[in-house]
Amino acid sequence: MDSSKPETGSGRVVGILAFGGIVAAITQTLVVPLIGELPTLLDTSASNASWVITATLLAAAVMTPVAGRLGDMYGKKRMLLASLVPLILGSVVCALSSSVLPMIAGRGLQGMGMGVVPLGISLLRDVVPAEKLGTSIALMSASMGVGGALGLPFSAAIAQNASWRVLFWVVAALSLAVGTLIWFFVPTDRANTASGGFDLLGALGLGTALVCLLLAVSKGADWGWGSGTTLGLFAAAVVVLLAWGWWELRITDPLVDLRVTARPQVLTTNAASILVGFAMYAQSLVVPQLLQLPEATGYGLGESMLAMGLWMAPAGLMMMLISPVGAKLSAAKGPKVTLVVGALVIALGYGVSLPLISSGSPWGLLLVTIVGSSGVGFAYGAMPALIMGAVPQSETASANSFNTLMRSIGSSVSAAVIGVVLAQMTTKFGVYSLPSENGFRVAMLIGCGVGLAAAAVASLIPVRPVAEGQSDSDAMSDSAPETSAAKA
Known part of the structure; x- marks a missing residue:
């Protein structure tokens, strides 16, 4: 076993990282109780209000592989803390929003923090003793399900008994608590700065392809599956993915x-x-x-x-x-x-x-x-x-x-x-x-x-x-x- 891995306190580390996964999952289900009320709350149409959910999906899809690559390069603990910054900032923006555009922006920022779970799972390999690794990975993986399930009654209870803005203030506070616990109690893993530079073009290419694909999938029912917009997005996703794959195979230090x-x-x-x-x-x-x-x-x-x-x-x-x-x-x-x-x-x-x-x-x-x-x-x-x-x-x-x-x-x-x-x-x-x-x-x-x-x-x-x-x-x-x- 690697002597750099702590023999004691690994349970506390797993608990903190699982807590972070639960908070991230709660963030994803946070607005479910508000879906029917969002058009009224934000003075917009139901179609526009649906972007409050879509924005989180798109931002998470684009940023998760980017956060993973940066975690391998500069340290997973460091990127965990960095991922919590947009999660906190997005929660505050949503809590202060009174119209749909700031709310969409805030939910997009929250989506940027969804790399917390894969980063946390990967960090376990570096800081948890080998004999506890399997159980720790399983517990960390389960945190997404726990957060998703607890998020519904948590959000519904607050939405029914207090202002909907309280939901976002609570998530901001929980995210700040996760960051504090990680800062003080989670060991620092070894950065791999020798792995080369960051593939910015690869990140932009993958992000573009994912936005096209997931937009077509998530909005196709509203726009029509045979509409020019939907078909065009699917076609663009295929073309960009092929070009991205060619690029990733060509360079020395690819994003993926x-x-x-x-x-x-x-x-x-x-x-x-x-x-x-x-x-x-x-x-x-x-x-x-x-x-x-x-x-x-x-x-x-x-x-x-x-x-x-x-x-x-x-x-x-x-x-x-x-x-x-x-x-x-x-x-x-x-x-x-x-x-x-x-x-x-x-x-x-x-x-x-x-x-x-x-x-x-x-x-x-x-x-x-x-x-x-x-x-x-x-x-x-x-x-x-x-x-x-x-x-x-x-x-x-x-x-x-x-x-x-x-x-x-x-x-x-x-x-x-x-x-x-x-x-x-x-x-x-x-x-x-x-x-x-x-x-x-x-x-x-x-x-x-x-x-x-x-x-x-x-x-x-x-x-x-x-x-x-x-x-x-x-x-x-x-x-x-x-x-x-x-x-x-």
């Missing part, structure tokens, strides 16, 4: 080392991550609607926003509880097995949902979310372990950030596909058109199918068996010989 990314273990893990991201997000689009739709529909449960959030919260806590189990499974059988199991459990959660959609009881949906989130807990802990087991230590943050981006793309595609299904399969309820029961069933079947596809792809990940007595850290070093050469 595509040769490392093309390694079979990394490539297949990232493919599975897209599918897991899709399957994970589909549930979060269906269950809250079923909980809140009127009982008169025959399948809605008529719950309030706050009650819906409380029914969803145990699922996030289950991710935290299941993550140590996943870490033990990874230690015994390897993270590939854990990822396959996780994807199968996600599919099982969707399968369980089919007879429970019209049960008339929120307990049935609670069971669905707990089973599905247990699968996500297994999968999210396994993916970073697979990535870090196949890349040099000098590229840990960059590779993890790229994997996080793959999951985000899967979630974005899921939102578009499930949104189309629920928009097309509707039923009349008075003067309103609401998603039909069959629409929700089809959405759940899609989630189940994608979960099974994720398990199939994960089963194809080519990993070398770890020799008996070899630690996870040793296995990672063996699979990344460049690291040892760099240290020599």
Whole structure:
């Protein structure tokens, strides 16, 4: 084991980094209770108000791989602290906003801070003892689910009982607390300044391609999937991505080392991550609607926003509880097995949902979310372990950030596909058109199918068996010989 890694206090480090992940996840779900009220609050149209969510998605997609690369170059702790600055600043801007443009700008700044989770996971490899690494990665990965689940009741409770601005002030204070704890209690990792310069053109190219792709995916339903704008954005994304790939292969110090990314273990893990991201997000689009739709529909449960959030919260806590189990499974059988199991459990959660959609009881949906989130807990802990087991230590943050981006793309595609299904399969309820029961069933079947596809792809990940007595850290070093050469 590396003598530079602390023998004591690692639990505190993991707790602080997980706390940072929870705050980042809360930030993403912060405005969900306000979606219906944003046009009135900001004196704008519903279409313009939707950019309050889209801006965060786009900024996070662009900045996450950039933060990862800078973390590898200048130190992950340093970039963690740097990522918290726009998160705090954006929260303050949103809290002071009275119109839509400042709110969009503030939410964009918040999105720039979403690199906290992949940076935190990567930092664990540098500062946590090898025997605790697997469990620590699993707990850190689960923090996103915990934050996402707790964010709904947290936001709904504050929005119903206080000014909506309090939401953003609370997040600003929490982010400041995370930064203070990291500054004083998280060890400083070794910067890799010898890795070359920052690939600015590569960052701009990837950012442009991602903005085009995610704009088309997230706004295609509003603009029309066959509209010139949507098709033009998809075409631009393809052209720019091809040009970006050519550039990244041509230069010495790329933003994303595509040769490392093309390694079979990394490539297949990232493919599975897209599918897991899709399957994970589909549930979060269906269950809250079923909980809140009127009982008169025959399948809605008529719950309030706050009650819906409380029914969803145990699922996030289950991710935290299941993550140590996943870490033990990874230690015994390897993270590939854990990822396959996780994807199968996600599919099982969707399968369980089919007879429970019209049960008339929120307990049935609670069971669905707990089973599905247990699968996500297994999968999210396994993916970073697979990535870090196949890349040099000098590229840990960059590779993890790229994997996080793959999951985000899967979630974005899921939102578009499930949104189309629920928009097309509707039923009349008075003067309103609401998603039909069959629409929700089809959405759940899609989630189940994608979960099974994720398990199939994960089963194809080519990993070398770890020799008996070899630690996870040793296995990672063996699979990344460049690291040892760099240290020599």
